[in-house]
Amino acid sequence: MESVLKLISEQRCFDGRQLRFSHRSQVLDCDMVFSLYLPPQAVSTPVPLVTWLSGLTCTDENFVTKAGAQRYAAALGLAILAPDTSPRGEGVPDDEAAAYDLGLGAGFYVNASEAPWAAHYQMYDYVVAELPTLLRNSDLPLDFSRQAIFGHSMGGHGALIIGLRNPQTYAAIGAFAPIVAPGQCPWGTKALTAYLGEDSAAWRQWDARELILACNHQAAVPIRIDQGLADQFLDAQLKPQLLLDAAPEAYPLHYFAHEGYDHSYFFIASFVGEQLAFLNTHL
Amino acid sequence: MESVLKLISEQRCFDGRQLRFSHRSQVLDCDMVFSLYLPPQAVSTPVPLVTWLSGLTCTDENFVTKAGAQRYAAALGLAILAPDTSPRGEGVPDDEAAAYDLGLGAGFYVNASEAPWAAHYQMYDYVVAELPTLLRNSDLPLDFSRQAIFGHSMGGHGALIIGLRNPQTYAAIGAFAPIVAPGQCPWGTKALTAYLGEDSAAWRQWDARELILACNHQAAVPIRIDQGLADQFLDAQLKPQLLLDAAPEAYPLHYFAHEGYDHSYFFIASFVGEQLAFLNTHL
Numbered sequence: 001m002e003s004v005l006k007l008i009s010e011q012r013c014f015d016g017r018q019l020r021f022s023h024r025s026q027v028l029d030c031d032m033v034f035s036l037y038l039p040p041q042a043v044s045t046p047v048p049l050v051t052w053l054s055g056l057t058c059t060d061e062n063f064v065t066k067a068g069a070q071r072y073a074a075a076l077g078l079a080i081l082a083p084d085t086s087p088r089g090e091g092v093p094d095d096e097a098a099a100y101d102l103g104l105g106a107g108f109y110v111n112a113s114e115a116p117w118a119a120h121y122q123m124y125d126y127v128v129a130e131l132p133t134l135l136r137n138s139d140l141p142l143d144f145s146r147q148a149i150f151g152h153s154m155g156g157h158g159a160l161i162i163g164l165r166n167p168q169t170y171a172a173i174g175a176f177a178p179i180v181a182p183g184q185c186p187w188g189t190k191a192l193t194a195y196l197g198e199d200s201a202a203w204r205q206w207d208a209r210e211l212i213l214a215c216n217h218q219a220a221v222p223i224r225i226d227q228g229l230a231d232q233f234l235d236a237q238l239k240p241q242l243l244l245d246a247a248p249e250a251y252p253l254h255y256f257a258h259e260g261y262d263h264s265y266f267f268i269a270s271f272v273g274e275q276l277a278f279l280n281t282h283l
Numbered sequence: 284m285e286s287v288l289k290l291i292s293e294q295r296c297f298d299g300r301q302l303r304f305s306h307r308s309q310v311l312d313c314d315m316v317f318s319l320y321l322p323p324q325a326v327s328t329p330v331p332l333v334t335w336l337s338g339l340t341c342t343d344e345n346f347v348t349k350a351g352a353q354r355y356a357a358a359l360g361l362a363i364l365a366p367d368t369s370p371r372g373e374g375v376p377d378d379e380a381a382a383y384d385l386g387l388g389a390g391f392y393v394n395a396s397e398a399p400w401a402a403h404y405q406m407y408d409y410v411v412a413e414l415p416t417l418l419r420n421s422d423l424p425l426d427f428s429r430q431a432i433f434g435h436s437m438g439g440h441g442a443l444i445i446g447l448r449n450p451q452t453y454a455a456i457g458a459f460a461p462i463v464a465p466g467q468c469p470w471g472t473k474a475l476t477a478y479l480g481e482d483s484a485a486w487r488q489w490d491a492r493e494l495i496l497a498c499n500h501q502a503a504v505p506i507r508i509d510q511g512l513a514d515q516f517l518d519a520q521l522k523p524q525l526l527l528d529a530a531p532e533a534y535p536l537h538y539f540a541h542e543g544y545d546h547s548y549f550f551i552a553s554f555v556g557e558q559l560a561f562l563n564t565h566l
Contacts, residue, residue: 012513012541013549068351068552230295258295266296269351 150174228261392441433457511544
């Protein structure tokens, strides 16, 4: 079968390959681009797959160029998949005011039910189902029985909800400065209202705090959260304590607070090695 | 004395501080911005200073956000200074066609003698004299008796000529994919003709190959060059063999060719740890 993935760039990095692909997405009804790092070990054997979800305003490229993660992925033998953060292209609606926190670059990893978003903004299904299926149908050397997921800010929220809802797929979850309770912060309530409607009952399945309150202990996916204490969004948007308080006492939730670090990629770069090491222990 | 350096951002990174300053430059006759990474060791003791020079089109930010160098600088206890690549701002002339390889973003680390460039394009004096003097007059914890210099492409050329001409200041030189003989490649001849005039005799002091041919063995500054063999500019612009052939046999010039690597920051990130370790052995 001919692959539907079109390789658009390939660059050597830490003895592995930093790849970028374009493809048609059926669930998003648009053309999409994603990045994939294959470590040197992938030359001889299928490697575990770690999915990275980026935050507001990002594309697939921010993490790839700024986090310095390839060094650790090469040492650990991990592939890193970095999807885009929303559907893209002509015909895909954006926020009318082009706000950075709604529409393009701000898909929030949910399946929208409301107009005008529902026709394209199905990022949950894209990340959980369509993109992995496309990769399985390619000849890329990936071991889909060993997967983890992590992300930053909006993407930390995405990693938490996707990992918590799919414990059979993801062995561990990582998050940098995640939105842990989108139903209780301005970024989240704005996006969920637009994508899912006014009724907040429909938001629960997209809210990590609600999911962890309802989770099945037998299937608990280990979580590591890193949070900078100088993060400008900590108190108004991120509120990690809401997740810490909601998690059952026995839940394997590891929280690391870092004095002086902000919300930027300088923070992510400083701890991405520890995050990948954590995820790797569960793969 | 009040510092003339204005701190415009400070971000924690690998337990150190990624700083950005603005200041008035007398020699460039414009306002400038530079970046400085201070490792955690700088809290208690002055640290060696490594200057990084970027390539065409870059500002002070590319290396800082893409190379992943802070991790190694933090481990080794090195400060990294990243200046801009040309004068900037209103009144500073650019190439009439806004070409990427002349004018803004393309100062080539020379002192221009020709109109309209000479009034602002004095990047050699800026990097070698004015910027270090500004730093010495600040209260930053830097040990100016231990300095090295490295760079990429046009900045590799800059590191080579600045290091070779100032062996008393720089203990070692590093270069990724440098232009080693600007008098013998299209990028170099275009820039040197514009900045220095048609007479190529005036180019010699700005040409690493010419400098190494004439160098004093007693003052030889050790050099490490890393070059990707899939670099799209290797044959037409970079030509490292011209430097290897010109260097006296006993010169401490270490050349590493890397199969499959291109000209990008993925290449730089892959070997910046080895470059910094090399520079550090001479500090």
